Each structure stands twice: as structure tokens, then as C-alpha cells.
Amino acid sequence: MERELDLDTLRERIDELDKELIRALNARAEVSLDVGRWKARRHEPIFAPFREQEVMNRLAHGNPGPLPEKHLRAIYREIMSSSRRLQRPERTVYLGPEGTFSHIAALTHMGHSQHLTPKENFEDIFRAVADEGAELGVVPLENSLEGTVGQVVDLFMKYPVYIQSELYIRISHSLMSKADGLQAIREVHSHPQPLEQCRDWLTAHLRGVPRLTADSTAAAAELAAAREDIAVVGHEQLAELHGLNILAARIEDHPDNWTRFLVIGPSPVREEKRDKTSILFTLPDRPGSLAGVLNTLAGEGINMTKLESRPFRGEKWKYVFFTDLECDLGKTEYESMLANLREQCHTLRVLGTYPAAPKGQEG
Template sequence: MNPDTTQPAVAPGSLEEALLEIRHGIDAVDDEIVALLNKRAALSLEVGRRKDGRASAIFKPFREQEVLARLTAANPGPLPNNHLIAVYREILSSSRRLQRPERVAYLGPEGTFSHFAAMAALGHSPDFLPQTTIGDVFAAVAGKQADLGVVPLENSLQGTIGQSLDNFQRYNVFIQAEITCRVSHALLSTATSLDAVEIVYSHPQPLAQCAGWLKTHLPRAKVIPTDSTAAAAARLAGEPNAAAIGHLRLAAMHHLNVLASPIEDLPDNWTRFFIIGPEDTKQQTRDKTSLLFTVPNKPGSLHQVLAHLAGEGINLTKLESRPIRGEKWQYFFFADLQCDLTREEYKKLLATLTENTHSLRILGCYPAGPQVDLAEGATDKAE
């Protein structure tokens, strides 16, 4: 005989009673979490008190990654690791704020990819200071108007952002950490259909990353570069025939319609950001080193530098040349190395590199950064 499937699985009223009991259990756990968070906050305040009067940086990227790695390794579930990391990013952000207010400069205005990357790396607790240009971010950090700055370095599709490299030459700042973010673009407008769009605004990088889509879907639209994606979205007020390319969240911020998303030509679109500060972090364990150097103008000078690195088994992951301002046909080189070049074992190598270069400056030694999906706000990987 088949069971009567028309009968409820539980007696009337018992489901609501069961849910009520579960909710009471959740409330009790929430009370425990709040008590523990305040206990942790008290410890952070004690750290701040012991540091009182000392100018040491409160952002310790390797320590934070160490905390996240330990927690994810011990996480039994069912809470996914990316959710756990997102929660703890904010806990760590709050802990830094309790020790001392933290000012973070970024390429503004609010709503740029640099802004979202800054929040993904540092949480929501700092005081975020929007800047008009990438150079202004460097200047704010170098002049100590900001404790940290977030600047884009390179995009996986469009390559290096030259302004960032040039400003490393101009300003005496240091790389504290890195974060690599997956970027996804949307077409935003006050209009309700693509047929109305005659002008498209955005930063040059997103315009290039969406060039194929624009050619296919808006071949007659005029493309106008702006200082940032957020600035592009802000221009749309009063322009019913215009659209902007930027992050989906800009739609809610500026009361815009999403006409299409995603519109980037290739889905695997990542931007690497540096977190910069006015001084070196002096962390104990660091995975990567970034350098600026120049070489004598003679045959084989660059080859000698690269040969010394290869001879020590050091992997060179990025090498790029940029013109030196005011010195025509002269160039400086930016390099990423997979090592901490300041370790004692590389002391002799560093001396040799100094001898074989015209100038050499270590921009920073820092931990390999996490990969974050800005489209979802989820952390894919923590190293």
C-alpha cells in the first residue's frame, strides 16, 4: 500500500514550534558570539594601549593572513571558508580601528574598483579618503595625510597601469601588501534600453576591456574616457542618452538601470592592486619583493642583473621598463621577485645587484596576496 502523500510530514503546529526552538538556539549562540567579539575587542584595545606613543604600523598583512589561514584550516564546516574569511576581514578591520583610526587613500570617487578593492582588503572600518588621481594617492601616503593607499598595478587583459609605476619612481612609499581582484563590468544608464544610448563614459581601462562588446552592441555610440568608473556613473544625471561602464553596485548608488551585465570581452579579467604605506612593514615572513632599478647604458647590463637572479634560483614574475622623466631615452625597470630579498641568505646577492645597477630601490617585501571576486564579494583564495 502506498503511503498517503496528502498528509503533512509533521503534525499541525509542530513545525512552528520546532523553528521557534531553533531560533532560540540561534539567539543564544548570537549572544555568545557578541560576548566573544567584545572579549577579542578588549584584547585589541590592550594591544593599542601597549603601543601607545609608538609609531608602528597597525596593518600587519602577514599576521592577518596567518590568522585567516589558521582559521580556514581548522574550520570543520558547514560554514564555507570564503564566508568565514569575509566575516574575519571585518573583525580584523574593527580590531585595527580600535587600536587607532586608519586613513586609507584610493582613486575615487566612492564606487570605483579601487574603492571596492580597498574594502575587500581592509574591511569597512577605516576612514576612506577618495583622491582625484593615482598620483594623489601616492602623494597622500608619502605626505602622511593617509596611513595607507590602494593603487591598481596591472590588469590581466590590458597590462600594467603606467601611472602607478611612474609614481613609485616619484614618491618614497613602500608596498605593504597586494590583493588581486576579479573585475566584472556592467552597462549602466538612466535609459531603459540600449537603443537610447548614444554616449558611453568610463575609465580607459574598462573601455578597453569592453571594446569588443561595445563594437558589437553599440557600434555608433561615442566613447568618452573619464577619470574613473564612479565619475562616469555620476555624469549620467540629466543625460538620458548616455551610459557608463562600471561595477554593478554603482547602479544602486546612482539610481541607474543595468542595461547589460557582464560586458567584459573576456571573463577571466583580474586587476592586481598594491596597498602602499609611508614605511616598510618589517614583517618577519614575506613571500615577494618588488624592485625599481636602473642599469648602466652599456651592452649586457640588464642581462647581468637577470643572470645573477637566475643564478640564485629566484623566479622573476614581472619585468617592465618605463621612461625616466626628464631624461630622454633613459629607462627604469620594475621587477617582481618570488622571494624576500632582504633575508640574510640574499645579502651577498643584494650587494652584487647593487654593484651591477646604476640605482636600486626595494619598494617592498610582502606576503602573496589573496584573490577576491569583486563581482560577488567572495574570497576565492587566501594564501
């Protein structure tokens, strides 16, 4: 029979392992500094999305347990965030304030060591990346229930920015308040979307309680932090940011609700391994012009995963098409096809070639 170790012995072993971890982490940080100096000499960007995804997947596949994969990925997300900060601080802008789903997406993907700066609207994000020196921006492109954020597609037409990577965030809402229970709630505040997404739950559990709209879930959380009879609907992290109690979790009416976010930068991704491309194009006004583009892509065996049209601002009855393709259009094998597409289109812009994120998986 195996002898059970006493608690002091187990804690001493943990202390020894912690010392080994610190040594290993600092050794890794030294190598990261060397990587940063190498990139600086060659004017290479710090953020390398495919390399980070590759490292994450390799670690997850080689993890024997008992540490859960989700925890391992969270730990290494912060290690990579710290490494980037050591190599060269980069500013990432997002739709603020703190506590919005854009903020959560930025933290999930970039880690807490990233220099995050909130912006008031989408255009400010695009302008900061294109003209004001921000290295990266995080913007929502589409929601699995509500569709594409049209303004973001329009801004790709206006600003010369490029997609660096993508991520999917599950949209889950909690009810939070300074109060200890539902019986104390006299008002529910939030952005209109969370209120609509939790309508059935609110009707069932807080019938007759007024629902008031705010500019953001973060703004509603500030009100809830000031009055005990107000509750806010939003991401659970608002509770930690504003000192609120979580009265109910996962109150959304449709639990399988995801938002796809894009990370944008001022220049294209220069990594060798990329597996997804997004393009924006307009077409001449003649019969079969769209069919010609689709047939050209199909002839190369390229799978199109998204095709959406938007009114072309400034020109009546003209449309711009946003398309996702399961390929790397930067490869030499597609050069002639891309030239052919440019001849067929009135305008064509490659928004980015980047690593595809698994759908239904966060981070």
C-alpha cells in the same frame, strides 16, 4: 525519525547564538585594544598584512562548513577592519571617487571600517603617503589584459614609499540605469577602458546607441542617476551607490580580466614573514649589465616573476627596471647578494618585501 523543530524554536536558537557571537566579538575587541596599546608604545604600524593573511588562511582551512569560505573571509575582513579602527584610526587614500575599481579594491582589502579618502590622481596618492600623513595608499600596478600602469612605476622613483601588500581584483562590468530595460537606453556613458572592454557586448545588444566617455565610471553613474535614458558601464556597486538598476551583469568581452593593486605605506613592512620583494634599479651604460643582474639572481635560485623597463625621466635613452622576486630580500642570507647587486647597478631601491597574494583570488 528526527522530530522537526518549529520555526519559533529555531529562531530562539539563532537569538542565543547571536548573543554568544556578540560576547565573543566584544572579547576579541578588548584584546585588539590591548594590541593597539602594545603597538603604540613601540611605534609599530597597525596594518600587519602577513598576520591578517595568516589568520584568514587558518580560519579558512579550519572551516568545516556549511558557511562558505568566501562568506567567512568577507565576515572576518570586516572584523579585522573594525579591530584596526579600534587600535588606531588609519587613513587610506585611493583613486576616487567612490565606485571606482580602486575604491572597490580598498574596501575589499581593508574593509568598510577603514578611513578611506579619495584622491584625484596617482601622484596625489603617493604624495599623501610620503608627505601628508596618510598611513596607506591603494594603487593599481598592472592589468592582465592591458599591462603595467607606467605612471605608478614612475612615481615609485619620485616618492619614498614602500609596498605593504598586494591584492588581485577581478574586473567585471555591469550595465546600469534608472530605466527598467534596454529598450529605454539612448546613451551609454563610462570611462574609455570599460567601454572598450565591453565593446562586443554593447555592439550586440545596444547597436547604434552612442557611447560617450567620462572621466570615471563614478562620474558616468552620476549622469545615469539623473536621466532614465542613460546607462553606465562599471562595477555593480555603482548601482547601490547611485540607486540604479542592473540591466545586465558580466558584460565584459574577456571574463578572465584581473588588476593587481598595491598597498603602499611610508615605511617598510616590519613583519618577520614575507615572501615577495619588488625592486627598482637603473644600470650603467655598458654591455651585459642587465645580464649580470639576472645571472646574480638566478645564481641564488631566485625566481623573477616580473621585469619591466620604463624610460628614466630626465635622462634621455636611460631606463629604470621594475622587478618582482619570489623571495624576502630582507633575510640575512641575501645580504651579500644584495650588496653585489648594488655594485652592479647604477641605482637600486628595494620597494618592499611583503606577503604574496594568490593570483586569481580576490582580497
